[in-house]
Amino acid sequence: MLGVVGKGHQRVTAITYTTRKDFDRRILSFLSNKDIFYDTYIFFYGISRERIYTRFRTVYLSVPYNRGYVFKYGSILTRTPVTFYLNLESKCFNRKIVEEAFGDISTGLYSLYISTPFTSDTLKTFYSNKVYKLLKELGLGLNLLYPSYSIVLGKSRVFKDSPYTLWSSEILAAILMEIAVGKDRVKVVNNNCSDILNLRYDVEKIFMEKLALDLIAMLIDRKFIDEKKAVEYIDMVKSG
Amino acid sequence: MKVFVAASKKYAKNVLEVLQSLSPKPFIVLASLDDEVGVLAKMLGIEFVKVEDVEKLYVLEKLEEFDVAIAAFDDDVYNIAVARVAKSMGIPIVIAFMHSVLNREEMIREGVSNIVDIENIISSYLKQFLLHDSWVVIKVIPAMNFVVALYKVVKRGLLGVNLRVFIENVGGGIKIFAIDKTGNFISEDKPLENGDTIIVIGLEDKVMKIVSEFERIFRKYEQYYAMKYTDIHRLTGYG
Numbered sequence: 511m512l513g514v515v516g517k518g519h520q521r522v523t524a525i526t527y528t529t530r531k532d533f534d535r536r537i538l539s540f541l542s543n544k545d546i547f548y549d550t551y552i553f554f555y556g557i558s559r560e561r562i563y564t565r566f567r568t569v570y571l572s573v574p575y576n577r578g579y580v581f582k583y584g585s586i587l588t589r590t591p592v593t594f595y596l597n598l599e600s601k602c603f604n605r606k607i608v609e610e611a612f613g614d615i616s617t618g619l620y621s622l623y624i625s626t627p628f629t630s631d632t633l634k635t636f637y638s639n640k641v642y643k644l645l646k647e648l649g650l651g652l653n654l655l656y657p658s659y660s661i662v663l664g665k666s667r668v669f670k671d672s673p674y675t676l677w678s679s680e681i682l683a684a685i686l687m688e689i690a691v692g693k694d695r696v697k698v699v700n701n702n703c704s705d706i707l708n709l710r711y712d713v714e715k716i717f718m719e720k721l722a723l724d725l726i727a728m729l730i731d732r733k734f735i736d737e738k739k740a741v742e743y744i745d746m747v748k749s750g
Numbered sequence: 751m752k753v754f755v756a757a758s759k760k761y762a763k764n765v766l767e768v769l770q771s772l773s774p775k776p777f778i779v780l781a782s783l784d785d786e787v788g789v790l791a792k793m794l795g796i797e798f799v800k801v802e803d804v805e806k807l808y809v810l811e812k813l814e815e816f817d818v819a820i821a822a823f824d825d826d827v828y829n830i831a832v833a834r835v836a837k838s839m840g841i842p843i844v845i846a847f848m849h850s851v852l853n854r855e856e857m858i859r860e861g862v863s864n865i866v867d868i869e870n871i872i873s874s875y876l877k878q879f880l881l882h883d884s885w886v887v888i889k890v891i892p893a894m895n896f897v898v899a900l901y902k903v904v905k906r907g908l909l910g911v912n913l914r915v916f917i918e919n920v921g922g923g924i925k926i927f928a929i930d931k932t933g934n935f936i937s938e939d940k941p942l943e944n945g946d947t948i949i950v951i952g953l954e955d956k957v958m959k960i961v962s963e964f965e966r967i968f969r970k971y972e973q974y975y976a977m978k979y980t981d982i983h984r985l986t987g988y989g
Contacts, residue, residue: 554852561852567859569827570852583827586804670803 520591521548522612522663525584526566527577528598529556537596537603538564546612548590552598553580575713577658581679585669592616593669595680597660602626602703611663614697622664622687624680625699627656630707636718639750641681644722644743648729651685653698657718660705673731675724677717682724689732722747751776752816754841756807756832759786761822761847766794779816781807783823804831813839821846821862826853830860837861867892885961889954899950899957901964907944909971914938916948919963924952926960 524547526537541550542565550566557574569587571579584593592615596603603626611623629637637657645651658678672683684696726743729735735743753776757765762782769778780791781799791798801807813819819841821832829846830853836844837860846862848854851869858865867889874888882904890898913928917938920926928936931945942948948964950957 559852567856568852569830569856570850571827572825572849583825586827586831 520616521546522592522594523548523584523588523590523666524550524594524596525553525580525588526550526596526598527553527555527580528562529554529575530599531558531560531562533598534601534603535564537598537600538566540603540605540608541566541596547594549588551584551587553584555580577677578674578679581662581669581683582674585666588666591666593664593666595662597626597628597705600626600628600660600705602660602701602705604701604703607661607699607701608663610699611661615663615665620697621691621695622662622668622680622684623697623699624654624659624662624684625701626660627704628658628660628707629656629704630709630714632712633657633707633709633714633718636714637721640718640722640747641725643750644725644746645685647743648735650688651681653696654681654684655698655700656704657681657721658707659698673724673728676720678721681721682728685725686728686732689729689734719747751818753778754781754813754816754819754836755779755822756781756804756820756828757787757822758782758824758828759784760824762787762790765820765822766790766796770794776818779810779812781810804828804835807832807835808838813841816841818843818845820844822866823847824849826850826857829862830857833857833860833862864893885965887954887957887961890951895954897952897954897957899961901948901950903942903946903948904944906968906972907942907946909968909975910941911968911971912939912941913948915967916964919967920960921956923956924950924960926950 524541526541541547552562552564552566552568553571554562554568555571555574555576562568573579581595584595607625611625614620614623634657645654659680662680664683668683668687669679672679672686675682687696723744726740730737730740753769755765755778757780762780769776779797779799780787781801782788783801788798788800799810819832819836821829821844823829823832826849833844833846843864844862845864845866846857847866847868848857849868851867854865870889874886877886878900882902883906886900888898888900890896913936916926926948928942928946928948930936936946950960
């Protein structure tokens with residue numbers, strides 16, 4: 511598959527992100543493959559005054575712990591029609607998954623490919639109580655079982671147009687895709703491996719509440735629900 | 751002079767005020783993502799382009815004739831993107847606002863010729879008010895790499911160091927003086943006291959070198975000071 515992607519198809523921009531300096535450097539050798547990647551950026555979104563020394567371009571975000579900005583700014587810096595977002599702290603990174611994803615996107619079968627959950631128990635609980643409950647009621651994004659994912663590949667346009675949220679912009683992008691284009695454009699893959707997220711200081715509730723509210727705002731914006739219904743949903747989120 | 755400004759609502763007013771005070775007045779085109787900036791541009795009679803996305807700036811062909819581009823957005827990524835557009839249009843001077851020092855290399859790589867270091871301004875001003883007994887470096891004339899290093903003496907006022915010790919260690923290209931609480935200059939032989947401020951002026955690399963040298967001198971004096979008291983202690987112990 512890689513040969514097909516590399517030679518016959520357009521290359522992609524890789525936007526990778528990390529909060530730590532000491533991530534597993536083995537991923538970088540894959541990212542330096544010039545046949546696949548047009549350009550690679552590392553977004554550092556943690557708190558540190560130290561530089562990351564790699565062969566890639568590094569951008570340090572001024573708002574720490576805002577993973578949503580990675581998607582927003584990644585879509586600004588990308589110069590290819592397809593963008594690949596990767597969590598550098600991922601322990602589940604697998605070339606096979608990525609090759610499969612490239613195949614799906616480059617053949618035009620899907621617009622968005624999501625795999626490898628990036629979650630913790632607390633985050634999952636808040637997600638199911640606040641967001642997934644809402645999604646079930648709406649009948650949208652039913653295969654998005656986890657709050658965030660480590661490997662996201664999609665048309666750059668998807669992230670440019672979708673509203674950003676504090677942590678899980680890919681969820682919003684997937685739901686927007688479902689509403690605007692169709693359910694069959696998003697592929698969510700369960701590859702039986704998930705990355706454990708270590709968030710300290712109980713910020714999970716903030717992330718998920720913001721995601722739910724941003725989701726409701728987006729649905730109103732797209733005229734998917736009316737304002738009366740939105741008030742009900744907001745009450746549901748606040749109580750959940 | 752033709753100046754292209756891409757600014758957020760936060761910085762648009764500042765940048766435009768500076769540009770309008772120039773003589774002869776430059777021709778300005780203003781682009782922004784915010785509607786507020788559009789209102790400002792209308793009031794000042796400046797040509798305004800509202801863009802939804804920085805990428806849309808590539809469509810503005812007239813930018814190829816411009817001399818200066820100023821990227822004054824709230825985030826470094828936007829400024830990098832604007833610098834990239836300006837570079838592709840062949841604008842010779844690109845000035846960008848930088849919010850994190852760590853992004854300097856990336857900006858230079860994207861073709862930014864002059865950087866306005868906002869982080870340094872904020873942190874150095876805050877440190878001036880809050881930090882004592884350590885060096886605060888403020889960039890005064892960034893275009894010439896000219897800096898001022900301040901040192902407010904508090905605890906180290908006990909050491910009895912005078913300014914002459916420092917001046918002897920300074921080479922060429924650096925000016926050093928000290929002022930007291932009331933703002934009067936202190937003579938070289940008077941020991942520095944609590945509340946005095948040492949000021950060093952010069953080019954950045956020289957000042958940084960001298961600052962570490964001064965820190966070493968202070969440490970040495972602290973050592974002498976400590977030794978003096980431990981010796982007394984030892985004497986009383988034996989006696």
